[in-house]
Amino acid sequence: MAQADLFQALLRLGDNTLVLGHRISEWCGKAPALEEDIALANTALDLIGQTQMWLGYAAQVEGAGRSADDLAMRRDVWDFRNLLMLERPNIDFGHTMMRQFLFDAYHRAALDALARSADPRVAEIAAKAVKEATYHLERSAETVIALGDGTPLSHDKMQTALDLLWPYTGEMFESDAVDAALAAQGVMPDPATLRADWLAQVQTTLGAATLTLPDDPFAHSGGRSGARHTEHLGHMLTQMQWLQRAYPDAQW
Amino acid sequence: MVKPDVQTVWGWLDAVPDPEIPVISVVDLGIIRDVEWAGDTLEVAITPTYSGCPATSIINLDVETALRDRGIDKIRLRRQLSPAWTTDWLSDKGRAQLEAYGIAPPSPAGGPSRCPRCQSAQLERVSQFGSTPCKAHWRCLSCLEPFDYFKCI
Numbered sequence: 176m177a178q179a180d181l182f183q184a185l186l187r188l189g190d191n192t193l194v195l196g197h198r199i200s201e202w203c204g205k206a207p208a209l210e211e212d213i214a215l216a217n218t219a220l221d222l223i224g225q226t227q228m229w230l231g232y233a234a235q236v237e238g239a240g241r242s243a244d245d246l247a248m249r250r251d252v253w254d255f256r257n258l259l260m261l262e263r264p265n266i267d268f269g270h271t272m273m274r275q276f277l278f279d280a281y282h283r284a285a286l287d288a289l290a291r292s293a294d295p296r297v298a299e300i301a302a303k304a305v306k307e308a309t310y311h312l313e314r315s316a317e318t319v320i321a322l323g324d325g326t327p328l329s330h331d332k333m334q335t336a337l338d339l340l341w342p343y344t345g346e347m348f349e350s351d352a353v354d355a356a357l358a359a360q361g362v363m364p365d366p367a368t369l370r371a372d373w374l375a376q377v378q379t380t381l382g383a384a385t386l387t388l389p390d391d392p393f394a395h396s397g398g399r400s401g402a403r404h405t406e407h408l409g410h411m412l413t414q415m416q417w418l419q420r421a422y423p424d425a426q427w
Numbered sequence: 428m429v430k431p432d433v434q435t436v437w438g439w440l441d442a443v444p445d446p447e448i449p450v451i452s453v454v455d456l457g458i459i460r461d462v463e464w465a466g467d468t469l470e471v472a473i474t475p476t477y478s479g480c481p482a483t484s485i486i487n488l489d490v491e492t493a494l495r496d497r498g499i500d501k502i503r504l505r506r507q508l509s510p511a512w513t514t515d516w517l518s519d520k521g522r523a524q525l526e527a528y529g530i531a532p533p534s535p536a537g538g539p540s541r542c543p544r545c546q547s548a549q550l551e552r553v554s555q556f557g558s559t560p561c562k563a564h565w566r567c568l569s570c571l572e573p574f575d576y577f578k579c580i
Contacts, residue, residue, distance in 0.1 A: 210554035210564065217556040224479025228508070299509035303478055306511060306580045314555045 180356045181294070182236045183256065184363055186246070187399050188289075189229030190257035193247055194408070195278060196222030197415050198265060207268050214314060218275070221307040228300045248419040252409045259398035260343035262408040266336070269322055269329065273336035276315035280376045281347045283308040284369045293361035316380045323384025334386050345394020347373070431497070433462045436469065443493045446485045447559050450528040453486060457516025460507050468501040469494065474512045477560040514579045525577060531565065533579035542567035543574055552576075 200219035206212035230243035241249075255262075261278065265271045286308050289301035323333040348370040350358075358365040381388055397403030418425055440462070441454040453459055453473075461472035471490060475483050487504050494502050514533035517525075522532040531539030541548050547569030555578075557564040562575040 210556070213558075213564075214554055214556040217560045220479035220481070220560055221477060222479070224475075224477065228478060295509075299511070303475075303508055303511040307478060310555060310578070310580070 177356070177360070178236055178238075180353045181362065182233055183353045184357050185229055185233035185236060185297075186256040189226050189233055189243075189246070190255050191261055191278075191282075192222040192229065193226040194255070194257040194411070195261040195275075196220075196226060197411065198261065198263075199271065199275070201265055202268075202271065211268070215271075218311050218314075221304075221311070225300070225304045225307070228303070232296055232300065248416050252404050252412060253401060255404065255408060255412075256399050256401055257408075258343070258346050259395050259405055260340060260346065262398065262405055262411060263340075263343070264407055266339075267332065269332040270336040270339070272315055272318045272322065273333060274340055275311070276319045276380065277340060277344055277377065278347075279308060279312035279315045280380075281344075281369065281373050283312045284372045284376075285364065285366075288364035288369065292363060297362060312376075316376075319380060319386075320384045323381070323386045330385065333384065337381070337386055338389055341389040342391065342393050342395050345392070346396045346398060349394070349396055349399065351400060430464060430467070431499075433464070436462050436471075436494070439493060439497055440471075440490065443489050446482045446489065447561075448525070448528070448530065450524045451517075451521040453490065455518045455521025455524065457514075457518070457521075458486070458512060459490075461505075465503070468503050469499050470503045470505060472505045472507040474507045476512050480560055482559075512580075514577065517577075529574055530562065531574060531576040533577045535579055537579065539565055539574075539576045542570060542572070544572050545570040 196219045199215045199222075202212060202215045203219070204212065206215055226247065227243050230246045234241045234243055234246055258278075260274060263274065283305065286301045286305035290298055290305055292298040292301065319333065322329045324330070348366045350365050350367050354363065354365055357363040378388065398405075413420075437454065437459075440459055441452045443453045445451050445453055445456050448456075456476070458474050458476060459471065460474050461470070463470050471494075473487065473490065491502055491504060517533065525532045526543045529543050531541070531543050534540050538552065539550060542550060545567060547567055549568040551566050551568055553564040553566050553573065555563050557575045561578055563578050564573065565576045566573045
């Protein structure tokens with residue numbers, strides 16, 4: 176059973192970076208400024224690179240002869256384990272950057288803890304990825320502050336984005352039996368333990384951005400358990416997996 | 428053939444350019460972590476700079492080609508993740524070559540110390556991301572030229 180738990184946990188890590196990496200790559204060629212376009216494409220590249228490591232290890236742990244590519248391109252919605260927040264459409268640049276910031280702050284804290292994992296492979300992947308998550312967070316926090324504390328129009332758009340995304344943040348800190356088992360072995364942190372650091376970072380940044388934190392504790396869930404994804408993931412996969420669905424095993 | 432010693436192999440690899448920044452070698456970049464003989468197979472450990480760096484597969488190909496050109500046919504390239512690559516591993520030679528090429532070398536201060544063209548310290552950051560994942564985009568306020576800064580990680 177231990178291997179099945181580790182497999183699930185690795186899918187959660189790899190699906191988060193895969194789905195967000197794909198979403199932000201949708202900005203490639205049409206972001207509001209050239210610098211933002213390049214920054215989003217580079218962030219997407221880092222996330223897809225991290226996906227290769229997480230899903231590569233997941234495939235190895237599963238031991239069923241699948242590869243990282245098989246896991247990324249041959250599973251359907253119900254087998255994905257990413258957070259619901261990350262599969263949401265980009266909507267606009269402000270919404271994209273607010274989601275990026277809320278995730279980056281969590282991602283950095285999670286990778287920092289994972290770098291001390293009792294599983295050496297998890298620890299080395301996280302130690303590599305946390306360096307990238309650190310500058311992703313620097314940039315998304317700066318952008319959220321610039322837009323939140325910007326013009327009345329940009330401020331309103333950022334507040335709307337925050338209000339819309341807030342109910343999706345609770346899922347990052349949800350724990351289940353898989354988390355409990357891995358936390359007991361020192362392989363992965365219990366997500367609930369990451370909340371305090373995340374909240375402190377979010378309060379500081381959103382305060383500087385003159386934005387108001389919603390105080391509704393309601394949280395959507397179902398992504399990381401796979402119980403109930405939003406309708407958006409299926410639409411995204413039809414794009415992302417199109418080639419492998421049309422031409423299985425195609426290589427170039 | 429006679430097995431060349433690893434010092435000779437390091438010298439050969441120092442002639443393999445980084446595909447994105449051809450003025451520095453893969454050895455200067457600090458990504459060749461180990462060279463050793465395992466029986467009659469030459470093992471080279473390579474660490475990626477950034478997880479998603481698209482140059483990684485080209486670098487592997489270039490290293491393998493360079494070794495084959497020297498007559499080595501049993502080669503094993505190993506991807507080594509830990510310890511994670513850091514810009515501290517850039518050689519002094521590599522840092523000087525970067526600057527001469529117009530790319531400010533990484534600095535622990537988090538930004539370039541001077542413009543690689545006119546040496547001015549009056550600089551501003553344009554974007555944290557430049558033409559490749561490893562670089563940021565800066566501008567000199569004295570000569571007004573934009574330049575790349577090799578990020579410090």
